[in-house]
Amino acid sequence: MDVVLALSAVLFGIGVFGFLARRNILLMLVSVEIMLNAVNLSLVGFSQHHGDSRGQVLALFVIAVAAAEAGVGLGLIIALNRNKPGAHVADLIQLKG
Amino acid sequence: MSFLTAQAAFYYLASVSVASALLAVTRKNPIHSMLWVLALFLHVAGIFLLLRAEFLAAVQVIVYAGAILVFYLFVLMLLDLPAETAGPRFGRHWPLAAAAGLGFAALGGLAHIETPDAAPAPEDLGSLADVGTKLFGPFALPFEIASLVLLAAIVGAVVLAKRRAVES
Incomplete structure (x- = not known):
């Protein structure tokens, strides 16, 4: 169980690094997915540790929210890309495209 | 196994x-x-x-x-x-980002659970029947709210994608 939590923390750290360091907005979003996956991992680990499947149900909800986030985020990226080609966050400094 | x-x-x-x-x-x-x-x-x-x-x-x-x-x-x-593969892949602040990531990863070293197993795990833990019963029993309201979240995401994605077509 401790190993699962440690793995989850390491994956979360990699996700944080990817989100902060990458300049490509798509890869930033994917780093968020890595972080969500790390959290799912610890939820499932707790669920197994306590012999209670509620943690797994919670992980299912996390997956549903991740799907919604991916949909809206990628919609935003496509809308942004129509105004300003490229995916660098440094270029996206105006609220009005 | x-x-x-x-x-x-x-x-x-x-x-x-x-x-x-x-x-x-x-x-x-x-x-x-x-x-x-x-x-x-x-x-x-x-x-x-x-x-x-x-x-x-x-x-x-x-x-x-x-x-x-x-x-x-x-x-x-x-x-x-x-052009993506031409430019630098990280921002200039990447050492800071690496420090933040390492900080979170270091939390893994603290990962330790004191509590023993609360109860012997039921035989069907994590099976479809088990999760389904939970999902439509005690978690029925969150389940419905999840459908609302997904509906909002669908509507949001359509609105974002169609915006330019309406303007022009």
């Missing part, structure tokens, strides 16, 4: 997960990054299986690896970013 086999499988899956996550955030070509994330998701699904979350492992493969990641890849190829 014997205990030792399960242990070996877990350490294999865990090390490959960490390696592919690292490769995913450091590759220059975004497509390669996405494919490494795909490898990560598949191996995490394997860990779910070892942790007796069969249904969640299936959902992970179908929804995460199958739908969400393909969606990302689709948008990535649609945007067509030829």
Whole structure:
């Protein structure tokens, strides 16, 4: 169980690094997915540790929210890309495209 | 599966997960990054299986690896970013980002659970029947709210995608 939590923390750290360091907005979003996956991992680990499947149900909800986030985020990226080609966050400094 | 086999499988899956996550955030070509994330998701699904979350492992493969990641890849190829591999892949502040990431990863060293197993796990933990009963029993209201969240995401995506067509 401790190993699962440690793995989850390491994956979360990699996700944080990817989100902060990458300049490509798509890869930033994917780093968020890595972080969500790390959290799912610890939820499932707790669920197994306590012999209670509620943690797994919670992980299912996390997956549903991740799907919604991916949909809206990628919609935003496509809308942004129509105004300003490229995916660098440094270029996206105006609220009005 | 014997205990030792399960242990070996877990350490294999865990090390490959960490390696592919690292490769995913450091590759220059975004497509390669996405494919490494795909490898990560598949191996995490394997860990779910070892942790007796069969249904969640299936959902992970179908929804995460199958739908969400393909969606990302689709948008990535649609945007067509030829200049992407030319510029630097990290911002100038990447050492700070690495410090933040290492800080979170170091929390893994503190991961330790004092409490013993609360109860012997039921035989059908994580089975479809078990998760389904929970989902439509005590979690019925959150389940409905999840459908509302997804509906809001669908409407939001359509509005964002159609905005320019309405203006012109």
